[in-house]
Amino acid sequence: MRVVHYLNQFYAGLGGEEAASLEPRVVAGPVGPGRLLDQLLGELSGGAHRIAATVVCGDDHAAATAGVTERLLELVREQGAELLLAGPAFGSGRYGLACARLAAAGTAAGLPSIAAMHPDNPGLGEAGRAPVVAAGASAREMRPTVARLAAAAVRLAAGEELTGSDGRVSRTVRLGRIVERTGAERAVALVLRRFAGETDVTEIPLGGFDAVDPAAPVDTPAGALVALLTEGALVPAGNPDRLESARATRWLRYDVAGLDTLAGGEWESVDGGFATTAANADPNRLVPLDAARALEREGYLGRLHGEVLVTVGNGTTVATARRFGIEWGARLRKAQVQAAILTAT
Amino acid sequence: MPDLERFVHHVDAVEIGETTRYRRQRLVVGRDDVTDAFADPALATVRPHAASPGDRVRIVKPLDVVEPRSRGPEGGTFPGWLVPVNRPRGGRTHVLRGAAVLAAGFLPRNQEGLVDMSGPAAELSPFARTHNVVVEFDPASGASWADVDAAVRRGLLRLAVHLANAAAGAPADAVEQVVGPHPAGEPTGGLPRVGVITNLQTQGAFKDVFVYGRSMAGSLPTLIDPAEVEDGAVVSGQYGHPALRNPTYLHQNHPVIAALAARDGTDLRFGGLVLCPEPVDQASKELVSEHAAWLCRAAGMDAVIVTKEGAGNADNDLALKADALEAAGVPVVALYAEMSGPDGTGPPLVAGPRKGSLVSTGNYDQRVALPAVERALGGARLGIADAPAEAAVEVPVAAILSALSPIGAGRFSCADIEPADRREGAA
Structure with missing residues (x-):
C-alpha cells in the first residue's frame, strides 16, 4: 500500500518552536522517524507497504488554524494515500491534537488511518473513530x-480491527448506571472498609490531576x-455567536482593537455559574480592558493584543478545557503574545 | 437532649380539591389553602397541580422541594422561618412520607432543570418517586425577584406544615426514633464514631442555603443538632446545577445520617453533623475547611463522610476537608459527581483530594433521551433543549433534579465500562 506519513515541523527536521507556524507542505518519501517506520513496514510486509510521502505542518498552525485538518487531508489524498499514519506525537499536546484530528478525518473519509501518541495526550479525545496506538511519554521511546505503529499498520492494511493487543489505546470509559444502594449507603460501607484495614478503597481513582x-x-x-x-x-450583547452558558463545546474571539473600555449594555456575560449582575453593569470588572489600556x-505594558479569547468555564469538562488550552496557547504564540491575563469566575 | 419521634403517615395519592384532608394515605390539597399559604404582596397568583409517580408529566424549572412535616397544633417546624428557634425541642413530628411540595417557574439564576414523573429520567430523580404538589406562580407586577423568591420559599414552608397538620389527628403508620449523635467521650463499645460534614452552597442570591432562617454565607462551620435539621433548620434557596442540588427535602431526610443511623450500635456510632458553607474564595475555603476538620476532631469523630452541593469549585471544598482530616489520621469518604464528558472518556474530576475514599454519584455529562409527555408544569418551554416543555428531548443528566445527588440520595454511579459495553452507555 501507498503510505503517507504525517509529522510536525520538529520531527520533519524543519525547525523547533521558531518554526511552529509553518504551513502545510509535502516532502517526498520518508523523513525523520519516518525512515525507521518505512524500514519496519517494508520488513513486516515483504516490501508491500512503503512511505511514499510525508505531510508536514507546524504545531501552532495545525492547532490554531481553521480548516487546517481538511487542507492536510487534501495533501494526503493528493499523494495517492491508501494508508495514513500520523505521529508518534508522544506527550506533545499540539502535535497530538493534529495527529488525532487528521486520523479522525481520514477514517471518516474512508481512508484507513492510525495516530500514535501517549495515552495521556489531550489529543486522544479528538481521534473520533480512528484507532490510536500507544506511544511512550517521550522520544526516548x-x-x-x-x-508498534508499523505492526498495527500492517494489521489495519490487512483489513483487521485493531485491539488492545496491538497497543490500541483503550481509554477508561466512565459511565453511570443505576446500582442497588444509595450513595449515602455506599459511603458508610466505604468508611467501614477503611476501619477493616482497606486503605485504598474508592469508587473513583485518585490522582491524575493536572498541576500547571x-x-x-x-x-x-x-x-x-x-x-x-x-x-x-x-x-x-445578545450573544450573537450563541456561546453556551454551561458545558462549553467551543470558544470565541472578539476584536477589541481600538476599544478603550467594555461598555455595559454592549457586552454581557452569559455564564450560568455566577451572579452576572455586577459583571454586566461594568464588563471591565470581568475582563479588565480599561485598566489594561x-x-x-x-x-507599563508594551501593547495589548487585539482580540480577547472567550469561553465559559461553568461545567466544562477537563478534556474540553485542555483542548481549549492547547488551541489558545498555539493561537497566542502565533501572534507572538508573551503574556496573558486569564480571568476566571 | 430531648428525643424527637417521627409519626409517619404514608401518602399513596395526592389530588387538588376543595378542602385539605388526609385519610387512608390519600392527601387532598385545598386550593384556597394553597392561595392562603402563598399570600404575599410579591405574588399575583399561584396554581397547584398534582404530579404522581408514573404520570406522563414533566416538571420544568423546579425550584425548592419540601417534605410536609408538622409538630401538630403547638407548632415547631421550620425554626427561624415560621417559628422562633427558642421553642421546645423534641416531641413528635408528623411526616407525610411519600409526599412533597415543590415550586416550579422562572427565577433569575435558576439553572434550568426538570423532573420526569415517568420514563428513563424518573429513576434518576428522587422527586419522581414522591407524590408532588407542584405550585406554579406569577409574580406581582413591580415585585423584585428577591421578594418573589422569598415569597415562594415562605409559601412552600407554610404549605408543607399545613398539609402535615391534616394528618396530625390520624393514627401513625409507623413511629420512628430519631437517632441523636453520640457525644465525644461517651463509650462506644469499640465502634468507630462516624460523623458527617455537609457543605452548603453559598454564592449569593438564588444560590444560597439558610440555617435557622439566615444565609450560611460568611459563617464558620457549626455543629448542629440533627433533630433540628429534621425539623427544618436547613432550608434551600439554591437554584444552581439541577442534578447537584440538595433541596430542603434532602436535608429533612439527610441520606447520610439515615444510613449511619441504620447501623448505629451495630457497626458504628453516629458522631454528629457539621454544616459548612462553600465560600467563593480560596482563603475562605481553606479557613472553613480547617475549622470544620477541627470541629470533627473536637466532637470525637473517628471518621467523616463529607457531602457537597454544586460543581467545580465545590469539589475543592471536599478536597480541602479530606486532606485536612486525612492528614490528622481521620479517614474520609467524600461524595463526588464525575464530569467525564458525554462518552465518559475524559478525566472524571476537576479537583480531588490527595487521600481519602470517593463515592461516585454518576457522570454529569451523560445524555438521556426523554420521551414526550402529556403535560408539563412549571413553564411552556424547556430552554436548555429549545423545545416545547412536553417534547421528546435529549438532555445531560446534569439537568435532572438531584440526579447526581451529592448528599447521597441517589443510586446512580459510575464505573469503568469495558469497550464491548460502551454502546449500552445510556443511563
Missing part, C-alpha cells in the same frame, strides 16, 4: 513506539504583547 506550573515572569512588561482571556463568557498608555 521512539524505537518501540514506531515498531506558571511560566516565568515577563522580564520587561514594557516590551511585551499582552492578551486578555476569560472563561467568564463575556460576549457582545491605562497601563498601556502609561507604558
Whole structure:
C-alpha cells in the first residue's frame, strides 16, 4: 500500500518552536522517524507497504488554524494515500491534537488511518473513530513506539480491527448506571472498609490531576504583547455567536482593537455559574480592558493584543478545557503574545 | 437532649380539591389553602397541580422541594422561618412520607432543570418517586425577584406544615426514633464514631442555603443538632446545577445520617453533623475547611463522610476537608459527581483530594433521551433543549433534579465500562 506519513515541523527536521507556524507542505518519501517506520513496514510486509510521502505542518498552525485538518487531508489524498499514519506525537499536546484530528478525518473519509501518541495526550479525545496506538511519554521511546505503529499498520492494511493487543489505546470509559444502594449507603460501607484495614478503597481513582506550573515572569512588561482571556463568557450583547452558558463545546474571539473600555449594555456575560449582575453593569470588572489600556498608555505594558479569547468555564469538562488550552496557547504564540491575563469566575 | 419521634403517615395519592384532608394515605390539597399559604404582596397568583409517580408529566424549572412535616397544633417546624428557634425541642413530628411540595417557574439564576414523573429520567430523580404538589406562580407586577423568591420559599414552608397538620389527628403508620449523635467521650463499645460534614452552597442570591432562617454565607462551620435539621433548620434557596442540588427535602431526610443511623450500635456510632458553607474564595475555603476538620476532631469523630452541593469549585471544598482530616489520621469518604464528558472518556474530576475514599454519584455529562409527555408544569418551554416543555428531548443528566445527588440520595454511579459495553452507555 501507498503510505503517507504525517509529522510536525520538529520531527520533519524543519525547525523547533521558531518554526511552529509553518504551513502545510509535502516532502517526498520518508523523513525523520519516518525512515525507521518505512524500514519496519517494508520488513513486516515483504516490501508491500512503503512511505511514499510525508505531510508536514507546524504545531501552532495545525492547532490554531481553521480548516487546517481538511487542507492536510487534501495533501494526503493528493499523494495517492491508501494508508495514513500520523505521529508518534508522544506527550506533545499540539502535535497530538493534529495527529488525532487528521486520523479522525481520514477514517471518516474512508481512508484507513492510525495516530500514535501517549495515552495521556489531550489529543486522544479528538481521534473520533480512528484507532490510536500507544506511544511512550517521550522520544526516548521512539524505537518501540514506531515498531508498534508499523505492526498495527500492517494489521489495519490487512483489513483487521485493531485491539488492545496491538497497543490500541483503550481509554477508561466512565459511565453511570443505576446500582442497588444509595450513595449515602455506599459511603458508610466505604468508611467501614477503611476501619477493616482497606486503605485504598474508592469508587473513583485518585490522582491524575493536572498541576500547571506558571511560566516565568515577563522580564520587561514594557516590551511585551499582552492578551486578555476569560472563561467568564463575556460576549457582545445578545450573544450573537450563541456561546453556551454551561458545558462549553467551543470558544470565541472578539476584536477589541481600538476599544478603550467594555461598555455595559454592549457586552454581557452569559455564564450560568455566577451572579452576572455586577459583571454586566461594568464588563471591565470581568475582563479588565480599561485598566489594561491605562497601563498601556502609561507604558507599563508594551501593547495589548487585539482580540480577547472567550469561553465559559461553568461545567466544562477537563478534556474540553485542555483542548481549549492547547488551541489558545498555539493561537497566542502565533501572534507572538508573551503574556496573558486569564480571568476566571 | 430531648428525643424527637417521627409519626409517619404514608401518602399513596395526592389530588387538588376543595378542602385539605388526609385519610387512608390519600392527601387532598385545598386550593384556597394553597392561595392562603402563598399570600404575599410579591405574588399575583399561584396554581397547584398534582404530579404522581408514573404520570406522563414533566416538571420544568423546579425550584425548592419540601417534605410536609408538622409538630401538630403547638407548632415547631421550620425554626427561624415560621417559628422562633427558642421553642421546645423534641416531641413528635408528623411526616407525610411519600409526599412533597415543590415550586416550579422562572427565577433569575435558576439553572434550568426538570423532573420526569415517568420514563428513563424518573429513576434518576428522587422527586419522581414522591407524590408532588407542584405550585406554579406569577409574580406581582413591580415585585423584585428577591421578594418573589422569598415569597415562594415562605409559601412552600407554610404549605408543607399545613398539609402535615391534616394528618396530625390520624393514627401513625409507623413511629420512628430519631437517632441523636453520640457525644465525644461517651463509650462506644469499640465502634468507630462516624460523623458527617455537609457543605452548603453559598454564592449569593438564588444560590444560597439558610440555617435557622439566615444565609450560611460568611459563617464558620457549626455543629448542629440533627433533630433540628429534621425539623427544618436547613432550608434551600439554591437554584444552581439541577442534578447537584440538595433541596430542603434532602436535608429533612439527610441520606447520610439515615444510613449511619441504620447501623448505629451495630457497626458504628453516629458522631454528629457539621454544616459548612462553600465560600467563593480560596482563603475562605481553606479557613472553613480547617475549622470544620477541627470541629470533627473536637466532637470525637473517628471518621467523616463529607457531602457537597454544586460543581467545580465545590469539589475543592471536599478536597480541602479530606486532606485536612486525612492528614490528622481521620479517614474520609467524600461524595463526588464525575464530569467525564458525554462518552465518559475524559478525566472524571476537576479537583480531588490527595487521600481519602470517593463515592461516585454518576457522570454529569451523560445524555438521556426523554420521551414526550402529556403535560408539563412549571413553564411552556424547556430552554436548555429549545423545545416545547412536553417534547421528546435529549438532555445531560446534569439537568435532572438531584440526579447526581451529592448528599447521597441517589443510586446512580459510575464505573469503568469495558469497550464491548460502551454502546449500552445510556443511563
